[in-house]
Amino acid sequence: MGDYHLHLWEHRDTPDDPMPSGFPLERFEAYVDQAAARGVTELGFTEHLYRFVESEPVLGEFWRDERSDLAEITEAFVRADRIFRLEDYVAGVVAAKEAGLPVKLGLEIDFFPETIDRVLDLIEPYPWDFLVGAVHWVGGWAIDGPRAGEEILRRGVRRAWEQYFELETDLARSGTVDVLAHVDVCKKAGIRPEEEPFDLYREVVKAAAESGTAVEVSSQGLRNPADEVYPAPAFLAEFHTAGVPITLASDAHVPEQAAWGHDEVVAAARAAGYETRLAFDARVGSEVPL
Ligand SMILES: [Zn+2]
Ligand SMILES: [Zn+2]
Structure with missing residues (x-):
């Protein structure tokens, strides 16, 4: 079994x-040991692109056109949390692989339509096994940040979801x-909106199916107020109907969370009709049984 969404260190809010103390072999071993205790023996690391100093000139000050209170939060967070070197991270995962650990080299890319091409140029030289893409910021607003709920209500729930899904659909289509x-x-x-937004779901599903992009089934939602796997059951069922493959994910940020909620994500995948998930090597996915 696999966990294809793992970070090596918690965020720094201030x-x-x-x-954090870099990417030593012991850190990877701690994740591997914890995951193995949960029956997971294939670990895909996906550190955040924006945490690497090399991303600064590429992503730019993406918060600059946002309302000032939201922009200030994002700028302070990114500046405190941007502490790693991409070279060091890649070298750490590659060394863990060479030491015989069952790890894959991945990256969690922050999607902004304006900068995605430059991001791809930046990461092109490295031997990625897979890339995951995420919308963490709508403009300069952190959709999953500590003030997200307040801002969703200010914008109107349905409108805020539309703004998020527009970017997510762009990402899927790309x-x-x-x-x-x-x-x-x-x-x-x-x-959540009063009515489940099937129209928004279907745009993403269609774009993912057409571009050949998979979707992860993640336990992260079970650790926060959403109290539900990502994607929602009806959303995941739509992905299955459209033939979009899945990966399994914990979105761990510490070793204790490696493969956390694994049984729940497998159950959610099966409930949606899935019998396989993807494994990745060198950006090529292959289906393996759940
Ligand atoms: Zn993320
Ligand atoms: Zn993540």
């Missing part, structure tokens, strides 16, 4: 938060990543 990460993360704060 410059006072502890500084075909630039292998897997869509936490595809309905807009529900993270536990606030």
Whole structure:
């Protein structure tokens, strides 16, 4: 079994938060051991692109046109959390692989239509096994940040979801990543439209099916107020009907979370009709039984 969405360190919300100590082999071993205890023996690491200093000139000040209160939060967070070097991360995963650990080299790309082409140029030299893509910011607003619920209510729930899904659909259509990460993360704060937005779901599903992009089934939603796997059951069923393959994901940020909720994501996948998930090597996916 696999977990294809793992981060190596928790976020730093402020410059006072502890500084992670890089990408040593022991850190990977801790994830491998914890995942194995949950029956998972294939680990795909997907550190956040924006956390690498090399992403700064490429992503730019993407918050600059946002309303100032939201822009200030995003700027402070990105500046505190952008602490790694891409070269070091890649070298760490490659070394873990060479040491015989069952790990894959992935990356979680932040999607902005204006900069995605430059992002692809930046990461082109490295030997990726897979790329996941995510919408964390709508403009300069962090859709999954601590003030997300407040802002969703201010904009109107349906309108806020439309803004998020428009970007998610663009990402799916772009075909630039292998897997869509936490595809309905807009529900993270536990606030949803009165009517389940099947029209928004179907746009993403259609775009993913046409571009050949997979979707992850993630336990992260079970650890926050959404209290539900990503994607929602009806959304995942639509992906299955359209023939879109899946990966399994925990979105761990510490070793203790590796493969967390694994049984729940497998159950959600089966309930939607899936019998296989994807494994990746060198950006080529292959179906393996759940
Ligand atoms: Zn994410
Ligand atoms: Zn993540």
